Amino acid sequence: MALDPATVRAIFKAYDVRGTVPDQLDEELARATGRAFVEVVGAAEVVVGYDMRPSSPGMAGAFADGATQAGADVTMIGLASTDQLYFASGHLAMPGAMFTASHNPAQYNGIKMCRALATPIGLETGLADIRDLVLSGDFAAPTRSGSITEHDVLEAYAAHLVSLAPVGGRRLKVVADAGNGMAGYTAPAVFGRLGDHVELVPLYFELDGSFPNHEANPIEPDNLVDLQAKVLEEGADIGLAFDGDADRCFLVDERGRAVSPSTLTALIAERELAKDPGATVIHNLITSRAVPELVTELGGTPVRTRVGHSFIKATMAETDAIFGGEHSGHFYFRDFWRADSGMLAALHALAALSGHDGSLSDLLARYERYPLSGEINSTVSDAAATTAAIEAAYGTREGVTTDHLDGLTVSHADWQFNVRSSNTEPLLRLNVEGQDEATMTAVRDDVLALIRGGS
Numbered sequence: 001m002a003l004d005p006a007t008v009r010a011i012f013k014a015y016d017v018r019g020t021v022p023d024q025l026d027e028e029l030a031r032a033t034g035r036a037f038v039e040v041v042g043a044a045e046v047v048v049g050y051d052m053r054p055s056s057p058g059m060a061g062a063f064a065d066g067a068t069q070a071g072a073d074v075t076m077i078g079l080a081s082t083d084q085l086y087f088a089s090g091h092l093a094m095p096g097a098m099f100t101a102s103h104n105p106a107q108y109n110g111i112k113m114c115r116a117l118a119t120p121i122g123l124e125t126g127l128a129d130i131r132d133l134v135l136s137g138d139f140a141a142p143t144r145s146g147s148i149t150e151h152d153v154l155e156a157y158a159a160h161l162v163s164l165a166p167v168g169g170r171r172l173k174v175v176a177d178a179g180n181g182m183a184g185y186t187a188p189a190v191f192g193r194l195g196d197h198v199e200l201v202p203l204y205f206e207l208d209g210s211f212p213n214h215e216a217n218p219i220e221p222d223n224l225v226d227l228q229a230k231v232l233e234e235g236a237d238i239g240l241a242f243d244g245d246a247d248r249c250f251l252v253d254e255r256g257r258a259v260s261p262s263t264l265t266a267l268i269a270e271r272e273l274a275k276d277p278g279a280t281v282i283h284n285l286i287t288s289r290a291v292p293e294l295v296t297e298l299g300g301t302p303v304r305t306r307v308g309h310s311f312i313k314a315t316m317a318e319t320d321a322i323f324g325g326e327h328s329g330h331f332y333f334r335d336f337w338r339a340d341s342g343m344l345a346a347l348h349a350l351a352a353l354s355g356h357d358g359s360l361s362d363l364l365a366r367y368e369r370y371p372l373s374g375e376i377n378s379t380v381s382d383a384a385a386t387t388a389a390i391e392a393a394y395g396t397r398e399g400v401t402t403d404h405l406d407g408l409t410v411s412h413a414d415w416q417f418n419v420r421s422s423n424t425e426p427l428l429r430l431n432v433e434g435q436d437e438a439t440m441t442a443v444r445d446d447v448l449a450l451i452r453g454g455s
Contacts, residue, residue: 003029005135011110012131015122015310018101018110021055025109027062029134033111034066034097036133039140040126041115043095046072047088047151049080050099051182051245053209055109060099063111068146070139075151079207081182081246083341086118087157090337093117100182100245103217106210118337122310158189164335165271165347167194169354175201175252176240176346177227179216180208183242183343190343197354201234203227216244219328219375221258228256238353238360240346248329249342251349253360260374262288265325266367268348272323272333273300282315282324282332284308285406286418286431290369291325306406307420313338327375327431371440373417373432378451380428383421387428390419390450415443419451 008029011019017033019025038046046067050056064074077088082098089096095115101108113121113130121127133139174191178184184205191200203226204213214223218241231239231252239252251259269281269291280301283291292302303319305311309332312324316338324332331345332338349360356363380386387408394410395402401411407420407429417432428451434440 016112020107021109030059031062031066032134034063035070036130038067038070038072040129041095045094047075047094047096049077049085052207056099071142071144072146074148081186083247084157086339088153089118102245103243118339120313154189161344162193165351167197167351173199173236175230175236177203178205180204181216181244183246218250232256249345261329263367266291266294273298276322280319280321282321284326286327370433371437373444376430377427
């Protein structure tokens with residue numbers, strides 16, 4: 001069956017391939033992508049992993065078949081989290097492909113690809129070339145057929161993460177919500193190495209790509225409700241929530257309160273700067289201003305970037321940053337090939353808490369300097385016109401500065417906010433921060449009135 005060009009172009013996104021199965025993404029397209037990937041990247045060897053979605057093993061196998069047709073030898077690591085695939089790419093020094101649709105609903109699947117050492121691939125760095133070769137079908141004649149072998153890296157992955165953030169000190173009771181995603185596979189291996197330092201209470205560890213309990217997307221508050229209740233029921237010290245492919249992590253404190261990813265960014269930044277004083281730390285423009293303030297106070301260099309892992313990873317490479325954090329729960333580590341790992345972020349939180357005499361909320365208090373609105377989405381008919389109206393309303397006010405690094409950021413000594421258009425939906429995303437709760441609320445409501453009144 002011929003591939004539909006419109007469909008292929010629709011599912012090759014900015015950073016990955018993602019679409020519904022089987023109408024947009026199937027094994028035929030996966031096989032063609034595997035062959036194109038090897039040609040574009042120039043790979044002699046490729047490592048491939050996949051998540052728990054029913055379609056993932058078949059599509060991963062088809063991708064591997066396409067890669068061998070192009071002459072590459074393929075190492076299959078089987079079931080894996082995305083950060084486990086990044087580990088394999090770094091550990092084995094091979095380009096890699098991970099079959100997952102992350103937090104998307106059950107009918108989706110996708111492919112995240114990287115060069116050797118987990119170097120990211122996006123539209124501007126090879127993904128568009130892979131897409132175009134898939135569309136043309138003009139593959140080079142291979143000089144050999146590759147082989148497929150299996151290699152289990154789970155224990156090596158777990159050992160490496162624990163070596164980067166050792167957990168000692170007092171015993172912690174930890175509730176972890178895998179959302180029926182890949183943390184249900186990786187967490188037992190990682191936490192099994194922590195011995196008596198952690199009592200793990202698993203929640204939804206059964207691998208199930210239909211996500212029967214809740215969406216595996218912890219940035220949405222509704223998906224944290226079960227974890228929050230379990231933390232309170234168990235009297236746990238901390239709750240951990242992972243997304244479907246376990247490359248993101250969110251925290252819940254002992255009171256059942258969701259912790260801002262900005263707060264975890266600040267905590268990890270302090271820990272990493274203790275290892276490398278004066279180093280650079282990356283934060284995206286929606287992260288709380290508490291993060292660059294703290295980094296500066298600790299003698300480090302904060303660097304602000306656009307939202308998105310390709311910008312974070314590129315800037316980390318340019319600056320040799322030790323760490324990077326995003327408001328979306330992605331955390332990037334120089335000693336993990338600059339890749340993001342929700343599990344490594346979780347270990348940093350546990351390591352810090354186990355060495356602290358008080359509660360998690362007590363530990364985090366010094367990092368929570370300013371109230372945050374969280375991300376608020378509004379449907380608009382003309383995002384550009386709405387954004388221009390907001391800038392016109394705020395841009396001339398005393399003490400206000402604006403910039404367009406990513407959407408519109410408006411800053412004042414007492415508050416700041418950012419509005420950004422969604423790449424895929426007619427939405428404006430608003431994030432507000434204030435010196436205090438009343439200030440944040442007032443600015444939030446005023447900007448929302450402009451957005452929704454003009455929509």
